[in-house]
Amino acid sequence: MSILVDENSRIVVQGITGNEGRYHTEQMLDYKTVVAAGVTPGKGGQDVFGVPVFNTVRDAVEKEGANVACIFVPPPFAADSIAESAAADIKIIVCITEGIPILDMVKVGNYIKDKDVVLIGPNCPGIISPGKTKVGIMPAPIHREGEIGVISRSGTLTYEVVYQLTGAGFGQSTCIGIGGDPIVGTTFIDHLKRFNEDPETKGVVLIGEIGGTAEEEAAEYIQNNFNKPVIAFIAGQTAPPGKRMGHAGAIISGGQGKAEDKIKALQAAGIAVAMNLATLGETAKEIMG
Amino acid sequence: MKLHEFQAKEIFRKAGIPTPNGQVVTTADQAGQAAKDISGPPWVVKAQVHAGGRGKGGGVKVVKEASEVATAAQTILSKPLVTKQTGTEGVTVNQILIEEGVDIDREFYLGMVVDRATRMPTMIFSQAGGMEIEEVAANTPDLILKEHVSPITGWLPSQAGNLIYNLDPVPPPEVRKGLMAVMANVYKVFLANDCSLVEINPLVTTTDGKVLAVDAKMTIDDNAMFRQKALAELDDPREKDPLELQAEKYDLNYIRLDGNIGAMVNGAGLAMATMDVIQSAGAEPANFLDVGGGADEEMISNGFEIILGDSRVEAVLINIFGGILRCDVLARGVLAAAEKTKLNVPLIVRMEGTNVEEGREILQTSNLEFLVAKDLAEAAQLVAKQV
Numbered sequence: 194m195s196i197l198v199d200e201n202s203r204i205v206v207q208g209i210t211g212n213e214g215r216y217h218t219e220q221m222l223d224y225k226t227v228v229a230a231g232v233t234p235g236k237g238g239q240d241v242f243g244v245p246v247f248n249t250v251r252d253a254v255e256k257e258g259a260n261v262a263c264i265f266v267p268p269p270f271a272a273d274s275i276a277e278s279a280a281a282d283i284k285i286i287v288c289i290t291e292g293i294p295i296l297d298m299v300k301v302g303n304y305i306k307d308k309d310v311v312l313i314g315p316n317c318p319g320i321i322s323p324g325k326t327k328v329g330i331m332p333a334p335i336h337r338e339g340e341i342g343v344i345s346r347s348g349t350l351t352y353e354v355v356y357q358l359t360g361a362g363f364g365q366s367t368c369i370g371i372g373g374d375p376i377v378g379t380t381f382i383d384h385l386k387r388f389n390e391d392p393e394t395k396g397v398v399l400i401g402e403i404g405g406t407a408e409e410e411a412a413e414y415i416q417n418n419f420n421k422p423v424i425a426f427i428a429g430q431t432a433p434p435g436k437r438m439g440h441a442g443a444i445i446s447g448g449q450g451k452a453e454d455k456i457k458a459l460q461a462a463g464i465a466v467a468m469n470l471a472t473l474g475e476t477a478k479e480i481m482g
Numbered sequence: 483m484k485l486h487e488f489q490a491k492e493i494f495r496k497a498g499i500p501t502p503n504g505q506v507v508t509t510a511d512q513a514g515q516a517a518k519d520i521s522g523p524p525w526v527v528k529a530q531v532h533a534g535g536r537g538k539g540g541g542v543k544v545v546k547e548a549s550e551v552a553t554a555a556q557t558i559l560s561k562p563l564v565t566k567q568t569g570t571e572g573v574t575v576n577q578i579l580i581e582e583g584v585d586i587d588r589e590f591y592l593g594m595v596v597d598r599a600t601r602m603p604t605m606i607f608s609q610a611g612g613m614e615i616e617e618v619a620a621n622t623p624d625l626i627l628k629e630h631v632s633p634i635t636g637w638l639p640s641q642a643g644n645l646i647y648n649l650d651p652v653p654p655p656e657v658r659k660g661l662m663a664v665m666a667n668v669y670k671v672f673l674a675n676d677c678s679l680v681e682i683n684p685l686v687t688t689t690d691g692k693v694l695a696v697d698a699k700m701t702i703d704d705n706a707m708f709r710q711k712a713l714a715e716l717d718d719p720r721e722k723d724p725l726e727l728q729a730e731k732y733d734l735n736y737i738r739l740d741g742n743i744g745a746m747v748n749g750a751g752l753a754m755a756t757m758d759v760i761q762s763a764g765a766e767p768a769n770f771l772d773v774g775g776g777a778d779e780e781m782i783s784n785g786f787e788i789i790l791g792d793s794r795v796e797a798v799l800i801n802i803f804g805g806i807l808r809c810d811v812l813a814r815g816v817l818a819a820a821e822k823t824k825l826n827v828p829l830i831v832r833m834e835g836t837n838v839e840e841g842r843e844i845l846q847t848s849n850l851e852f853l854v855a856k857d858l859a860e861a862a863q864l865v866a867k868q869v
Binding site: 269298350402433443470 | 603709751760804836861
């Protein structure tokens with residue numbers, strides 16, 4: 194099984210006529226993802242690789258039954274796109290866009306808070322349920338269908354981890370990039386809950402990084418409520434304080450968000466922390482094997 | 483993007499947040515002139531640099547004679563300012579703010595940031611002003627009060643009340659009024675300028691009942707610069723490391739660190755993790771460099787050049803996990819850079835992902851000398867051999 198998305202997901206790609214939207218639509222179609230519709234205001238009636246383009250998400254939902262959104266819209270307009278999908282009753286919104294102003298996310302984040310909607314991202318690689326569907330930009334061939342759930346704040350770092358997992362013989366049920374921005378739609382805990390309830394997920398790899406306290410909160414949740422093996426990895430042990438390390442959310446500030454504090458919290462909760470990325474596959478064999 | 487204190491104070495004054503009177507100058511002579519226009523004694527002479535910890539580093543001086551203002555300015559301008567945030571080489575001071583001294587009655591801390599958990603701008607207020615807020619948070623967390631601001635209601639007077647009536651002792655009515663106005667205006671400044679941080683430490687009340695922002699820190703959300711064009715002009719490139727500045731022009735994420743192993747990686751998380759791998763191999767990273775998930779040949783070439791432009795670098799590790807960025811594009815970018823800048827340090831290349839075979843072939847059939855690491859573990863071993 195998988196969580197959030199599977200072969201029944203019908204994707205609407207927002208920003209489908211842009212370079213990135215077009216390229217990744219093709220990649221997703223190659224993976225047999227059901228890309229039911231695309232949206233670019235003013236370009237309704239066109240098609241991209243046979244996918245019909247609409248002016249609004251509402252049209253895409255009404256005419257093609259889209260139920261998952263994947264957003265490639267440029268940063269100044271992306272928050273609006275999230276709100277548009279939420280208003281059109283899309284239940285799962287994946288926002289790939291990096292660089293959305295934080296105050297835009299304050300508004301949208303609070304707008305969707307009480308709605309029945311799951312926002313993945315922004316600034317994320319998306320979600321893949323290997324063998325079923327891919328909603329995002331991750332390189333498909335490194336994944337394999339299996340029983341490990343992956344939750345991560347990063348993109349290429351997740352690819353590295355998945356690559357090692359697959360190499361060590363561990364396939365994945367679902368891999369989720371929750372995003373590298375300070376305000377993202379979901380936390381580690383939201384997805385840990387889903388993996389806990391998914392009978393076919395046997396263990397979880399959690400990939401965190403410096404900044405914020407999401408990993409500390411996840412540690413507490415895992416200790417009290419999660420009953421499957423977990424491996425954690427935290428990037429940024431050598432990151433200096435006060436510097437934004439690429440991701441808008443990856444910054445040690447006000448004495449908060451240090452890698453060592455996160456590692457301590459995870460270890461105190463009895464979670465296996467892989468101290469070295471280079472040997473994560475080996476750690477997986479020890480813990481999950 | 484960080485603003486200087488004097489820039490932030492100008493924005494404050496326009497928004498109705500009172501500050502002491504002052505002038506910004508660039509020479510000791512100008513400082514002496516400024517002292518004649520500004521009431522005193524005392525006068526406060528403050529280095530304008532982005533780095534924190536100025537006071538303890540000797541970048542802020544209080545003088546009692548007008549004639550001493552120029553001398554104090556000269557002392558500050560004459561040598562690099564070393565604070566706990568600058569490193570031992572310090573930073574050059576280009577500008578100085580001369581201000582009137584104020585008769586302080588009480589000192590407060592007032593800050594605003596976006597709280598990740600609640601997704602709301604959050605006002606932070608404390609009666610332990612003038613101290614480092616991290617220390618207050620660690621030692622006396624009870625003295626730190628917070629109010630989250632809903633984007634639906636905006637900042638409410640009742641929220642100011644929650645903060646102000648919690649003070650011990652509660653200030654007199656005219657001071658309460660002044661504090662309430664500052665809080666409302668800080669929220670306005672925060673929104674209008676797309677801030678990721680506004681901080682006044684200390685916010686003071688004077689013996690004659692005024693409320694004044696004695697210090698000011700403002701950081702603008704880099705993601706919002708496209709709609710904050712006027713603020714972009716306040717950027718001071720002199721405050722940045724030259725290599726970081728060069729990287730910024732090329733749209734690359736580069737941060738200079740203290741080690742000697744240069745690293746070029748795609749993606750921020752993998753770049754951080756690669757720095758960690760370098761360290762656990764017994765070496766130290768010279769930089770963080772994320773060329774981005776979708777870098778093209780030119781960006782790779784520029785990134786590689788920046789690393790080679792750092793004289794401390796004794797070996798370079800390239801770690802690329804091809805996704806959108808294809809390994810053949812990476813290989814061509816590295817070759818293009820190596821043609822422009824002579825490569826005279828060992829180069830270790832680890833690549834995986836999209837078009838990896840093609841990328842390896844491009845490098846192998848070139849005259850570039852490099853070591854191939856088949857995976858990250860081997861890359862770490864090769865790095866360890868360089869130290």
